[in-house]
Amino acid sequence: MNAPLLELHEIQATILRQRPAPYFGTHVLLRVDDAQMGRAFLRRLSPYVDSATGWRIEANAWLAVGITYAGLEALGVPSDSLQSFPEAFRGGMAARARQLGDEGLNDPQLWDAPFGKGHIHIGVSAFSDSEEKHRRALAIARKQYEGFTGVSVLVMQDFGAQPGDRNSLGYKDGIDQPAIEGSGDEPLPGQGSPIKAGEFILGYPGEAGVLLPMPRPNILARNGTFVGLRKYQSRVGAFNRFLRANGRTEEDRELLAAKLVGRWRSGAPLTLAPEVQDPVLGADPRRNNDFNYANDPLGRQVPLGCHIRRMNPRDTTLTRLTDVNIHRLIRRGTTYGPPYDPNALSTEDDEVPRGSYFLFASAKAMATIEFLQQEWINDGDFIGASGERDPIIGLQKEDATFTIPKDPVRRRLHGIETFNVLRGGEYFFMPSLSGLTWIASLSD
């Protein structure tokens, strides 16, 4: 069966184009106070929203636009269209706290403003590979809303610009991405066979050979996708305290950091660099993802419960029948705040505003993130790590453990804490370029 040709000129660029390295950008979250003005704002912005075929604003800089359910409503989308969106999307992410396991430290009641109250209507992200191009792209976006009544800025969050593109816990991240059939991008070694486009973009067949459920009308839904945002606060003090409590030397601590994730912090996967880190390998996209777990069924190289093995089990034998390919996400993680500090140890350090605006996309993003949270992040039964949670984004209970399989006896670490606390989140719909025009052209 031939893969259908993707309508690249309709699909927003950020869905298919990787995060550049280095990367710079800004997220802007807006509220629509007047439907007509909100649509006028979209009309002004639309020419600058890049499609996946090429760049409109200079090379290597682009805008992406997403709209929440509350935003679709505020913009005057008709009610039969609104009702056709999935229930999980309609309530917003805060309303899905039970399904997502967002309780305790992650409870939406504790989220940063403006998250969790239904005020976020539109999200605009500007991405770039240089500071200068970023500023220019942002200036263009700003011109469209500054002095513009009817649309208010709720949040402007710069991201990126980290030395070595490391995240707030010091790791090179965003390495593994799903290969999407028909995207025109050559799969990188280790990405596995391309997955049917319909898993990530609405209007194309998915892995079961049929279209995934789509909202109406077709012009709005086709070539669109759903995007989730989860804003994490990284508790760097707690992370460093854990490394020091369980690693006597600097080498021990780096190895422990590697065992938690499955990659050394410089990016090299443990499978290819089991004992000594290899920054050159870590920096090479043609090598740093080229591995599988065939020779490591017990997790003695890459712990079964470590972060990357949970987020993409690859060929690991799971305890339950699973099609890994239908649980993948396109990830556009963006680090914000000051860089990782290896000497941060205090609880004050835990609250320095730094972490990740974790952005993810798929044609069924809500169902996928809820699956991941329930099955692969806040539980370990699927992979033989029963009773344990993801060490990087799991919500840890009291006396939580992390097991490092070893010969002859496993090493079990006690008292692992929640290193990334959820402080906000929302679900967005990312329309095609025609979809954006359709919304912008609605009348009252």
Added chain:
Amino acid sequence: MATQTQSTGSKPDQAVENMVQEVRQLYADAPQLAKTALENGLPDLISQVAGARGSQTQTAGRVGIRQGKVSELTVIAPFAPGGARRLRALLRLLNGKFDADKVGTVHDMRFVFLDNDTKLLFATAYDGDWDPYIDDFATKIPDSMDILFANFEGWPGIRSPKVKDWIVKHQIPAESWYVANDLTVAETRRMTRVGKVLDEFLDKLGG
């Protein structure tokens, strides 16, 4: 794993007392046999539950209920014409085991033919919530699912977007659900393995 939606602490004694009163009142016009048995046996039954009042069931997701890690699914579905005969032959051929090992989360499966072979009661205990793995069945074991479920009226096919609605339409959430051991299938198998190894080790030690 969904969060608990009901209280985890013990109910205050007054609430228990009220429920006991309600039960006594309802038994007031029950047959004498039942009334006598109630007076004799109720105190002991209540004492067994006293410490564990906190282990309330939770929802299993879209439909059904869950006790700890294990959920129940109870479906009553009308057979399509000829469906009962086909299913009976299939169950005999496969010894009632439909990909259960492959799925990995199924504790048990019960196929009960009702009302002169016009309906099936299908009941299973499985790990986790209702929603997560149904899409996986559609891509990994589509034929098994359709071989089994096409014997029922209105089954749209495992790949259809209407398939979850069909299940919900025929599923009846249990009123109550008790599970003896809060262990998943994977955990039970692991414990059996570990238990065997431990026994061998102790045998060696004991000489």
